[in-house]
Amino acid sequence: MRKAGAMTVQRKTIYDILTATDDHPTASDIIERLKAGGHNFAYATVYNTLKYLTEEGLIHELKLEGDASRYDARTENHQHIVCSSCGKVDEVFVEPPTAWLNSISEQTGYEITEEKILFKGVCEGCKNAKSAAH
Template identity: 45%
Template sequence: MSHVRLTPKRQIVYDTVVQLANHPSAVEIMASLQASGKKLAYATVYNSLRYLTDVGLLQELTVGGTYSRYDARVENHHHVICQACGRVDEVAREIPLPFLRAIEQESGYDIKLADLVIKGICPACRRQQEM
């Protein structure tokens, strides 16, 4: 990727995603900006997120097809998502090569990148369900 120059507003949005580090949604990013006294229009935030994703500075995670979350960690890694509260955590384990080769054999695809999303119930929600 060539050097990307960010406008001041895009830099603010990027810095906010990095600072939050919890895979924030656009709404959470807006709330954080407002809480810190930064006044950016919703359209500016959404357009900045799209741009930052397009140039590879952010990774967009679609959660349940209803909204996206953003991750400033763009190197290959995976995510586990709580189906109860929407919490997103990162998983650093590699996908076993035999599994990927079996998928290639079954599908005919030449797999270049695997981005695994695992869904389940987080520890906090499990504790609440047990009460």
């Protein structure tokens, strides 16, 4: 029997899918990619693996408004921007201004230990499609 914390073949396979992509897949997307790769993991295995990888700090779960959770293997500090037209998610590597964080801390009395800011906008593809339609 394997230990609960071991990196099993199933966990490694799912982790490899996440590290090979930057499109922030949902659990359903991951299941489709597993099937396309000839794997037939139980849904519970996929969901439990995503929970395990998140708890171990190997991936981040992105909970976006009104959408299924998405998963990101990039664990360094960064933010995300979501296209309000097509739902595409991209990464943003701009640090929030220190003065702004200090102001929030002073105003609320909180010590800020982590920031997760979600930006929304219209991606270039959707902007171009809209321009072409006019």
